[in-house]
Amino acid sequence: MNEHYYVGLDIGSASIKVVVGEKFKDGVNIIGTGETYTDSIEKGAIVDFESAKTAIKDTLKKASIASGVNITEIFVTVPYTLSESYEVDEMLQFDGQETELKGEDIEELFDRVTEQVMEMDDVEVIGIEPLVFNVDDIHEVDDPKEIIATQFVELKARAIGVKKSLLINLLKCVDQCDVEVLDVYSSAITLKNILTDAEKELGSLVIDIGRDITELNYYQRGVLVASDVVYKGGQNITNDIMHAFELSYDEAERVKSQHGNAFYPNANDTDIIFSTDTNGDEVEFTEQDLSDVIEARTEEILLEVLDLLQKHKIMHVNGGFVLTGGTTNVLGIKELMQDIVSEKVRIHVPNHMGARKPQFSRVISLISSSIYFDELLEYVKIEYHNDLEDGKEIVPANEEQPTKKSGFFDSFKSKKKESNDIVEEQPQDKDEQFSDEFVSTHRDEDIQHNVDSNEQTRQNNDHSNNETVEQNDEERKEESKLQKFMKSLFE
DSSP states (O other): OOTTEEEEEEEOSSEEEEEEEEEETTEEEEEEEEEEEOSSEETTEESOHHHHHHHHHHHHHHHHHHHTOOOOEEEEEEOSSSEEEEEEEEEEEOTTOOEEOOHHHHHHHHHHHHHHHHHHSSEEEEEEEEEEEEETTEEEESOOTTOEESSEEEEEEEEEEEEHHHHHHHHHHHHTTTOEEEEEEEHHHHGGGGSOHHHHHHOEEEEEEOSSOEEEEEEETTEEEEEEEESOOHHHHHHHHHHHHTOOHHHHHHHHHHHOBSOGGGSOSSOEEEEEOTTSOEEEEEHHHHHHHHHHHHHHHHHHHHHHHHHTTOOOOTTEEEEESGGGGSBTHHHHHHHHHOSOEEEOOOOSTTOOSGGGHHHHHHHHHHHHHHHHTTSOBOOOGGGGGGOOOBOOOOOOOOOOOOOTTHHHHHHHHHHHTOOOOOOOOGGGGGGGGGSOSOOOTTOOOOOOSOHHHHTOOHHHHHHHHHHHHHHHHHHHHHHHHHHHHHO
């Protein structure tokens, strides 16, 4: 993937969403979307492998046509199901040696956090939220890069771990759709991007109401504090309508979407809704009759959310409640929540052309997180796209990295880092052709590689070139080992 473009994939229970975006100074610009409705996902898990694979391929094709981008690499977001949250501290020590902190130091801290979590539990880490960095006597640093440390750099983080079985099946399905997964993020990490700065700071609850799960994430002072899930959603509302009026599921869904209101006082008691029951007979009922059913189930879901919030010992939500997800398309949910909590409530709908639906909130927030972590770890640096004609991409020089303990997902991250570490295209001799598989062939003409400050080193004598080839050979062997490990899991 051209580093200027980020492709996000959200495998939801109601539909598969794909978004192609690019970085702008004021956030993310969406240049193409795709959506395909499917019944192959339940509560975040794949229940029909072939159907899910077909839906993902169709959605990728729609997004590719809409954006004009050849999609080969993607980021994936998964809901907070079968997941656990871990608070972890890690530290790098420098023993008095002056060290300018770089992205690779932050990446090393992330790797240590991952190792610590994997030693505690049989999970795979799919998100690390930096709570705070401390550098020597400098406390609460947001981004420690370029700061000089002499003693230590410490990371306090919240890590999200998911059951490996869930992630293996999901990645196996995506892997068969002819795209490479660069990274996987838990929506608990990414959804804070839909909040305003004031909401992040004061403390706000994001409630993502999907088809069969409702996810809640509480953020305060800009970081994730607590996450949980209610295993109910829009499907439960549809089932209630189906049983109350003896309708088919599809007809109940249509009635809910076209006439539903989750706040009974706002429903009309004179407007008649005409429908057909499962016996083929015509039935009629008022909007208030329908609203009575919808409100009861929606209120139950929201009250369970508040019970979980209390379980996490969160008694005040000063920044307000932000509702999103496909089920919030039903009218009256905002008013019902306001009636329950008597606090500030809003429905979040992305303000992007072609994606102005609440069900796109999660995948667009994924794009924002992908850009943030790419720049934090110095995988890639790009100029803002509103200055694209003058922009240059800067990628770090290829440096030898120490061997680290790897989980099965590290192969994706390793390959992404390897691809972005290429600093200059050069003619290759026969012995160097192995590196082709790591170099992206889709480069925009307006992107220039960063020229390493030591130009003379790249043009040194044959002896130095041979050492470079030997080093790259070792890196290639390590990558091959990781690829074989991934292949063994997918077979």
